[in-house]
Amino acid sequence: MNASLSPPKKLRVATTSLAGCFGCHMSFLDIDERLLKLLDLIEFDRSPLTDIKHCGPCDLGFIEGGLCNAENVHVLREFRAHCKILVAVGACAINGGLPAQRNHLDLRDVLEEVYQTEAGLSHGGIPNDPELPLPLNKVHPIHEVVKIDYFLPGCPPSADAIWKFLTDLLAGRTPTLGHGLLHYD
Amino acid sequence: MSFELETAIAPEKLHRVAIDPISRVEGHGKVTILLDDDNHVQQVRLHIVEFRGFEKFIQGRPYWEVPVMVQRLCGICPVSHHLAASKALDMMLGVKQLTPTAEKIRRLMHYGQILQSHALHFFHLASPDLLFGFGSDVAARNIAGIIATHPAIAKKGVLLRKFGQEVIRMTAGKRVHGTGSIPGGVNKSLAPDERAELLKDIYQMVAWSRDAVGMIRQLFEQNLAEYNEFGRFRSAAMCLVRADGAMDLYHGGLRARGIEGKTLFDHFDYARYWDVIGEDVKSWSYMKFPFFKSLGPDDGSYRVGPLTRVTQCDSIPTPLAEKAREEFMAFDGGRVAGATLGYHWARMIEMLHAAETIKDLLHDDDIIGNDLMATGQRQQRGVGVIEAPRGTLIHHYRIDENDLVIRANLIVSTTHNNQAMNTAVREVAKKYLNGREITEGLLNHIEIAIRAFDPCLSCATHALGQMPLEVAIVGADGTAIDAATRDQHGLIHEIRETP
Numbered sequence A: 001m002n003a004s005l006s007p008p009k010k011l012r013v014a015t016t017s018l019a020g021c022f023g024c025h026m027s028f029l030d031i032d033e034r035l036l037k038l039l040d041l042i043e044f045d046r047s048p049l050t051d052i053k054h055c056g057p058c059d060l061g062f063i064e065g066g067l068c069n070a071e072n073v074h075v076l077r078e079f080r081a082h083c084k085i086l087v088a089v090g091a092c093a094i095n096g097g098l099p100a101q102r103n104h105l106d107l108r109d110v111l112e113e114v115y116q117t118e119a120g121l122s123h124g125g126i127p128n129d130p131e132l133p134l135p136l137n138k139v140h141p142i143h144e145v146v147k148i149d150y151f152l153p154g155c156p157p158s159a160d161a162i163w164k165f166l167t168d169l170l171a172g173r174t175p176t177l178g179h180g181l182l183h184y185d
Numbered sequence B: 001m002s003f004e005l006e007t008a009i010a011p012e013k014l015h016r017v018a019i020d021p022i023s024r025v026e027g028h029g030k031v032t033i034l035l036d037d038d039n040h041v042q043q044v045r046l047h048i049v050e051f052r053g054f055e056k057f058i059q060g061r062p063y064w065e066v067p068v069m070v071q072r073l074c075g076i077c078p079v080s081h082h083l084a085a086s087k088a089l090d091m092m093l094g095v096k097q098l099t100p101t102a103e104k105i106r107r108l109m110h111y112g113q114i115l116q117s118h119a120l121h122f123f124h125l126a127s128p129d130l131l132f133g134f135g136s137d138v139a140a141r142n143i144a145g146i147i148a149t150h151p152a153i154a155k156k157g158v159l160l161r162k163f164g165q166e167v168i169r170m171t172a173g174k175r176v177h178g179t180g181s182i183p184g185g186v187n188k189s190l191a192p193d194e195r196a197e198l199l200k201d202i203y204q205m206v207a208w209s210r211d212a213v214g215m216i217r218q219l220f221e222q223n224l225a226e227y228n229e230f231g232r233f234r235s236a237a238m239c240l241v242r243a244d245g246a247m248d249l250y251h252g253g254l255r256a257r258g259i260e261g262k263t264l265f266d267h268f269d270y271a272r273y274w275d276v277i278g279e280d281v282k283s284w285s286y287m288k289f290p291f292f293k294s295l296g297p298d299d300g301s302y303r304v305g306p307l308t309r310v311t312q313c314d315s316i317p318t319p320l321a322e323k324a325r326e327e328f329m330a331f332d333g334g335r336v337a338g339a340t341l342g343y344h345w346a347r348m349i350e351m352l353h354a355a356e357t358i359k360d361l362l363h364d365d366d367i368i369g370n371d372l373m374a375t376g377q378r379q380q381r382g383v384g385v386i387e388a389p390r391g392t393l394i395h396h397y398r399i400d401e402n403d404l405v406i407r408a409n410l411i412v413s414t415t416h417n418n419q420a421m422n423t424a425v426r427e428v429a430k431k432y433l434n435g436r437e438i439t440e441g442l443l444n445h446i447e448i449a450i451r452a453f454d455p456c457l458s459c460a461t462h463a464l465g466q467m468p469l470e471v472a473i474v475g476a477d478g479t480a481i482d483a484a485t486r487d488q489h490g491l492i493h494e495i496r497e498t499p
């Protein structure tokens, strides 16, 4: 290992989960002990792993999940404004994924069923506080709203795929996922 | 009725502080705090701000898709949803008893999940608060800071989690969102070489889990007064227990005790959970508020998860974890058993129990057996309950004669803790924030109280301050994509796309 070569400035990386399940973040952590090495080369900005609440200027942004409410859109735009390279990670960010299963239903009907007519409720009512962001009628993939530089498919993309992407980028190569890393499960 | 500090009398006169998003938890959420001019706390709320609607859109899907689909609700403990759904569908297929191989493979998968999830929570997410201090430097207060200053501890955490994920991969086929468990059984058992590979490392995992229990104990000894009192409150509790009262995270009957420790129900058949549990809705959160029906919505809230399980079971059926439980229950005259931060200690005891259980299962030849599936007499309804890493998880389905789902209800672990988490943050806000100038470090105290529960807010996402009453999304190319409004009654309307 040539870790003794003093490394150049660390790559600053932000990550977030919009309408996702956090499985893509889990898959990122599934790089296991490679994480220990990686932290010599990158540093985290806003991420569920840090307490930085807003994205600052970054080299790379990873987005998990699609857009299901107004706040998702706001966070996505914040990331686009601050990240030189923005990556859509996983099926939800790319296609909407499981949350988009509600797209063929009427949002009001769904809310009513879950919060008003469901058996077992002591008293119902659709939550409507101003602190709750407005849900969108449909769940949208993120590339419909901002420009995305790379797409990492999979549900989730495997740790090896994420690792290959990162190491390519760190080495100055155009990231490509070869055979076995590109999958859509 | 409303709980203390839930609703301020004149909110418009108060100023608002938000913790948004809550970080170092799995999933998304935010806290809002309303303060008067002297910075006295008047209102504190933990909001869950995303709505999924799984219960609705699963309707009309064939039942065998459910165990695979439902885990996409949560990638942090997908195995728990995978297994709770499978258990519900076992019941629907009339399978009362799985084959020994199927049951043990599922247990292996589940304890692998407990191990990885508890390791992740303790080392990757919560340890920076405990090792650096509650109000320490925000820039270092994360896993990168732990790796830099405590590399040996960080490495153990990473490798413990890795091992749990490998157990999952070998039993479920994939680390995240596997497919191994199916209604009526499993679709694979362990191959001999997989078993050998896990056996090679398991003793190290047991030893490291023991070290982790020692580490949290030591942290308690060093900070006893603060840890014991932090966010402390009295609460009812619920968990599954085995027929003999011992801890069992895969299967059992429901046990509930009230604030005074009185038994409310015990060995209760979870197939009729709705007889004992009701759910309340509040306007300011998409997460419901469950309660014991016998006590009603105002007095019936309870907590679930590691602290409940370790303190309410009669014993833990593996020797090292049982010894750790006895020490925990006796520590400081039993006061830790009611402390919010006691969750961390209990979680590490469970991690040790998971490692020991995996060790025992790996020595059992049934895990390499071939008899994977059982059958029975079809039913219309199925309920599956499991103790997920964060607490009791309830799945409930009904299907029609075409094998399609017609009804689904889920009560996830974190939902049971909804009121408990709100109470804990209100206690912390009262004690640490009242009358003081609000700093980042003080606000982190609020998050520490939430983190103790290891909430999985994955059915939620970030929100920003005052929401506009109207939102329109314009695509990268300038065309309108979606829009919605909320009227003065809070009703949500769709706006047709503008041409």
Ligand code: SF4
Binding pocket: A019, A020, A021, A022, A023, A024, A064, A065, A089, A090, A091, A092, A093, A097, A098, A154, A155, A156, A157, B072, B075, B176
């Ligand atoms: S792509 Fe899959 S793993 Fe990633 S957030 Fe969506 S459901 Fe979860």
